[in-house]
Amino acid sequence: MATQHILQISELTRKVKFILESELNTVWLCGEISNFIAASSGHWYLSLKDSKSQVRCAMFKGNNRRVRLASGSTPRNGQQVLVRAKVSLYEPRGDFQLIIEMMEDAGEGLLRQQFEQLKSKLNAQGLFAQQFKQAIPKNINTVGIVTSPTGAAVKDIISVLQRRNPAITIVIYPALVQGEHAKNDIVHAIDIANQREECQVLIVGRGGGSLEDLWSFNEEDVVNAIFHSRIPIISAVGHEIDTTLSDLVADLRAPTPSAAAELVSQDNSELQNRLQELSKRAQQLFTQKVKEENSYLKNLNHRLTQVQPERKLQQHQQKSDELNIRLDKAIKRELVRFKQKPEKLVRDLQHVDPTKVINQHQSTLRHLDDRLQRALDVSVKNKSEHFVSIIEQLHIVSPLATIARGYSVSRNSHQQIVRTKDQVNIGDEISIQVIDGRILSQVIDKI
Template identity: 65%
Template structure:
């Protein structure tokens, strides 16, 4: 069998990172922010979690500067967000992580996701194709306006038309432009204008607002109604920075309602008008073509970033931020320990103080002295009692006691006790000891 190649840990993490980044590429997900840290380098580090799992995330300075949350606040722990991120692996630790490219509040973020999904769907169906767009008439006498009759947009349009060409006839097709029923109202107004056939061009729009405010112009039924319109349409929704799906499907997009009025009204310089129209159409075409090219180049661009120094720099920056955080934690812990050390040493010193030991030793000596005195007293008492007892016993066996009762002890001149007559002879001198003295005698 051929020898099996044994991987180094760094080789394994590099291969896993390449697989994750090349296979999964970009993902959308929603979750709750936790462990949020804004590093001194400008990068953000956080975790996204739900009730079952969590994943580490990093958002680098170039991307997080474009984040626009409510009140321009930074993300906070516990906040629900929607992110677009690239799946990756932090090689130094072998940790699975996400590189966040876009971050929004969950509510507005979901709307943006729905916007992108519907846009991709309609693009695939050819709804936004340039082939289906109608040419705006060069001479316009009658203009239809689908908008709110009380909004600022209609006032701006009428003001511009009156200033530029008061002879243009204006027909307003009133419709709600915000709220739950706005999309059906807009579709009904477009259908009404097409059924009457009383205008040369139809302006569809409203003033600026949030993504949620402009959402009726992103509804599929509104896009389809504009697509089906026989009358050439101009989309004039919001401000110049606002872009809706109605802008993509309309025959012409105006950055504002006032600009739409200028486009449909005659001007002394026709060349400027044509250049403006062609520029807007070219911009739309460039935007659509760029979206297609970006998708085609995404994989190749991703592979190039693997070997790019910036990728390695980001990893080292992230590692540097992590080490910096760990260093700050160690410094805080060391300072706390240093602050507590004198107190701990004082406590140890009190425990080891000779004063306390001296008191203990004095107490012990006092106790031992008392025990010695007690032991001596007891010993003397015991010895005295024993001595008395021995005296009593000695008296019981003492010959003096016997002598005191009238007996005597006979001894020879050598002071030996004579207990038999065989021990003496006639004329031997003897001594008889009685209780009160000694009697000298002679055997006869």
């Protein structure tokens, strides 16, 4: 004990908070809202639960102002939601909690999450890269259309083509564009068009709708069919504000089906060249701007992690909300006690015998003394058990405990933890932490 550092409670909670926030960072959760409180400060406090567990959450007013749910702008108990949150610890009470940054309805929110996950996967595979996109031919004579033969989209496309260039031949490849079998229909229609080779460009699309209505054009099979098509494809799905994965992989994206028809019937070569030049310049400017903004954002994030004023302010505001709630309850208890005080005085006056009162008070005092002693014993026992539990939990999350089980932690020359082989180069020196010390090694190969 003489050589061990005795932690203060605040020091322990600060260390646990650092471990939680640095290891878990941001998580996505789907659960049911319970114990919802909208504080007077504008912050929300609630619990998210499933059939087995629940966790306390806080959502500060800077974030909850952007919440738009099907039931309105304020959540309600029993509602299923999807949230993006940061794992944290409320230091004044030592409570594990989530700081919610975004909240939306579970149904469409899950679709958006699936959209973003598939988008990242396909983007990593290079399906959206500009270098693989085919140029749209000039002076088009034959246009293929993959859509529903009875929908409004095909009528709009035909109407625009006939008005702008009646000489263009139109070939319709019918396909379902919504529902369970739409994915296979769209893929089949694109394959048929490529086998027949009877048109110079394909317009693939449909009219507007919800995210669920347009989901066929976010299917991985459809995206791959568009990517591998030998015929250049123009995606024309929904309205201008709608964006699907088919739009991103297509050789050209049109904001509406009518706009796609205008693009393929455009025969002004000078304007087309100008458009390509402007697109290339815009892409270059956009890429450069993204690099600059990313660099600026990294700098801001670094500075923010040093000071974290917002997090400290949020903690103070949360503590203030808690004190206000406790103060309200205390005032109500005092009001009830003052209302009952006259009735108590009347009862006391009816018992004027001092001997009886003294004996009664002595008996009450002994009873209260016994209760106090038992309560102290129980409290000491509970605190001891709770402290042991905290020590055990801290030991579980400790990296030293993990190392003791046979694992090790590798760090590069900058003392950064090596998680992937791309973080080191051949010839780099690395430090390997084991249970009884460190091992210095040199990278001679990466497999």
